Amino acid sequence: MKEEGKHKKAKKYGMVINLDECTGCGACMVACMAENNVPFREDESNKLDSIAWMRVYKLTNGKSYPEADICYLPRPCMHCEGDHGHSPCVSVCPATATDYNYETGIVSQIYTRCFGCRYCMAACPYHARYFNWWDPVWPEGSTKYLSPNVSPRMRGVVEKCSFCFHRYQLAMDKAYLEGRTVLEEDEYQTSCTQACPAGAITFGDLNNPEHKVHQLAKPDNKHGGRPGNPNVFRLLERLGTNPKVYYMSSREWVRQAGDNYIDNEDFAKNYRH
Amino acid sequence: MDSALIPEGVTRCSFGKFALGIIIVGGVLLWGVYAMMLIWLKGLNQTNMNDFYGFALWIWADLGVIALGGGAFFIGLLRYIIGKDELKNIINYAVLIGFICYSSALLILAIDVGQPLRSWFIFWHANIHSMLTEVAFCLSCYFAVLTIEYIPLILENRQLNKVPFFHNLAHNMHEVMAIFAATGAFLSFFHQGSLGGTPAVLYGRPFAFREGIFIWPWTFFLFTWSAAAYGPCFTLFVTRLTEKITKKKLVKQNVIDLLAKISGWTMGTYIIAKIIDTWYWATVTAPDMGSNLIDFYSNNPFYGIWILVVEIVICGIVPALILLTPKGRSNPTLLFTAVLLACIGVLLNRWVMVLQVMAVPVMTFENWVMYIPSWQEVATTILPVAYGIILVMISFRYLPIFPQERELNS
Amino acid sequence: MFPFSFEWIWDVGHMVFMGGLWYALAILGLGMTYCILKSVIDTMQGKGVHH
16 A cells, blocks of 8 residues: 555556457366465365355356357456555455555455455455365375465465466566566466466556557556457446456457346447447 | 342342253353354354355344444433433443443454454554454444443442442442443444444445445444434343343333433434435445346345335334334333334344345346355354343342332332 | 554554544543542542441
8 A cells, every 4th residue: 555656657467358269168267276276175066165266157148049158257356446546355354464556456365464354255246255164175295286486375364366476476586687677478477367278368467558458458547447449348347346357258248248237228329339 | 048149129039040040041152152162163164154155144143233232322322421311220231231242242253253363463454444443443442331331330239349449449430431431432433333334335235335425335324323223222122121021110111211212213313314325325326336226136035125124114114103102102012012123123234234235146147145054153143142141140130230120119 | 553563654544543542542541540540549548438
């Protein structure tokens, strides 16, 4: 919070996920779990209490053949900035255990500070925050495969996607040693981005016009980062969470599924860009 | 056996009967303590909470007991600051009930958090922008106030009062009680309000979100006002219940009538404000976020529009009308019905503002999620009730809680 | 809670919020100190003794 003054130089890391290219294979979920030491249980069938920083949802248009259509929607943490400068979860944490980094736009979670009140989970409309209901149990021998760059979490705290922040730190360390302060686009990429076989995820600095995410989403920072690309939308745009994850689809029903509309609203007329 | 400890001039049941009562309720208490230990030792996986229901039965219980315990601050305010002197005949009981409610709330919170040993972080690393920080601060401070208000009552026990220091301390604390009561009212205003703000600032949850003034959502004021309205009803309810169980008249009718009348007015004005708030939220706030009112009350097995009708009409307008009419207040059955409905109403309001917030799907491709608490959650929620009954039993037996008891039963 | 906690900022929010907290704590602390001290003095003066 003390870094608010550095706004001008600030980066704003974000994602554009092409939903027309996503096949729902789940490689992003697996890569994320391995990269971030996400704990798992023997029985992961209850999705209400198992942890997946990146979760792939299956959407359907509700129509029958031949118009039936489906879409897979990967959902990491949205790293919301909020329209009024505070993300939904950061402002509510009573112990300052989650923070909005104005240098990168990344919402962090400080596991050793979190005391597990779960107010942030109530605040997040994307269900991107997960609680450690159990202590992590690593199968014998598998601790050797844990990432040394990410601290495993204990029972009783909340965790969530960090946009692989440790990768940013490693990249910045390397750049510093080489006498640079600016990262190249490919120097910092999240594990889900790299794992996606379809190349559906694009990651980079939304504030940097040279980065592909900026070119795809065309964010309008004067209006809460709204996408300028007519095929791009954000989840629950109307709530004013100002998320940094953008979705792209050429299908209107998919774009419409991103938000709630009341009965008498004409989506095509009012909300089509 | 223990007659030397019982206040002079009053009668109490035999020690055997009293001890039997304590043992029975104590059994329930132990069951709760067992569940509490399970949760502390094994973690929150003992509950049926999940990633949709981060807040569940306990947070409802917390908000509920704090609303019901609101009688202590409001009666204290009326007695010490506004000068309604008659209320001195019920303030002791209000303080005791408040003390039980607030200590229960703190205990439930200590069970509810994932890492109880880190609870002090909320103070040490306080984020002043969080409603929960304000709740924690004011709640703990107000619990200290209630303890300060309860201490003189303990010191007035027949035997303790013989000790000169205790006698003097009780006397001196009474002398400055108005200052403590004023501090308590100040703290209560903020923590009751912050509890109302807790769901209402969640702008990612259209069901909970409310607009407001400056940093305070409208529910901030609604929660404070409802605690002032419904809290005294709980005091009246428990008083009446105690009278029925002990088969004694403990408080004069004019005191009951005065408090019921004040409650009626606060409840009446509150319910008008609540209707305006609901109307504005349903027609402006929620549609702006893309939701129809009925979206929040359909396509699920439990949360129907009935809940709104029960809360506002049956448990709001009806008890307010009963309490506002002299006939309603003077008829014991009607009065008892009114305060009971009021207590249900405020508990229902807190339920909706916690559980329904979690149940309503926000993303279009998600569904309603229902929740049934585990036995451990139920046992730990009943635990404070058992503890409360025991504390009331002991306090009623050994402390001069009702100043009019001797006169009314001579 | 204290100015030496790293998240502390000397802004209006902290001053109002923490000011309110310390004000309430001070009243409670000073009030109780007064009561206890006065009771000690009263007791030493022989007040409150039952005959």
